[in-house]
Amino acid sequence: MAQIELREICKTFKVAERPEGRLAVLRGAFVRKHRIIKALDSVSFDIEEGELVGYIGPNGAGKSTTVKIMSGILTPDSGTCRIMGRIPWVQRVRHVSQIGVVFGQRSQLWWDVPVSDSFDLLKDIYSIPANDFRQRLDELTETLEITGLLKTPVRQLSLGQRMRCEIAAALLHRPKILFLDEPTIGLDAVTKLALRDFLRKENSEHGTTMILTTHDMDDIESMCSRVMVIGRGKKLYDGSLEELKKRYSPLRCIRATLDRYVEAFEIEGAESVDVNANIWSVFYDPSKIASYEMIKRLSQVLPIKDITIQEHDIDEIIALMYREMCI
DSSP states (O other), X not given: OOSEEXXXXXXXXXXXXXXXXXXXXXXXXXXOEEEEEEEEEEEXXXXXXXXXXXXXXXXXXXXXXXXXXXXXXXXXXXXEEEETTBOTTXXXXXXXXXXXXXXXXXXXXXXXXXXXXXXXXXXXHTTOOHHHHXXXXXXXXXXXXOGGGTTSBGGGSXXXXXXXXXXXXXXXXXXXXXXXXSTTTTOOHHHHHHHHHHHHHHHHHHOOEEEEXXXXXXXXXXXXXXXXXXXXXEEEEEEEHHHHHHHHOOOEEEEEEESSOOOOOOOTTEEEEEEETTEEEEEEOTTTSOHHHHHHHHHHHSOEEEEEEEOOOHHHHHHHHHHHHOO
């Protein structure tokens, strides 16, 4: 049995429509129209213990709704969800004792009190034994480098500092599953790298199952071996990131900077050639010809000064998926 099991989960929301026209506000006070939004449409998947899964999609695709159902915050309209053998919204107290949730735009820390006071309160909420709490707190504060922040009120922390404290708060009770909803949103590059390193370490050393929803494709590429893509409430893809790239972006590009301008001509093995001033972009299929062989062919016929190999940006690949599968 998988640690997380979702079967045919559906969820809709009723949203009020704002009337248009000069008397819109007055009409809206007496007659209110609504429309139904299908946030999730028969979503199914399994996640095994210890997996680190990326869950990606555009705004409104259904990512956060899925996380809220799995964490017990929302109840689906239909379908089944079992996590560690429990139904999250039915056995909520037992369920939340074994999960951690981090929402990038919402805080679980108390705004006007020092960080350590929030940690002490979480210790009591989760009934963490004093020795375990101290050991885990020391481990987290050292690894996340937040020891010097414990006496600082949360409202005085920078976004990067707060997010590190949020991660620590979510892991204090040693949850078996950690849900991460946009955990790196708004963070600078250095803080992002540190946070990714920590999450990878936590996953590998403690076996914590992690589900990461994000718009930052660098997070996905650096952390996740498995990716699920959702669009308009439907699961579009479930597999490895490499397979996703192969399926939707089979061509690679060699970008060669030349010593001088050379007009375009056909290169054996190349799908197409694009020339801009003294830069050649040669597109080829790596399943048909190896990169080193293509570079060898180019070097034999072109005055190459510099050369790089590029893949399609993952954002472009995801956009292509939506165009093909969500029309």
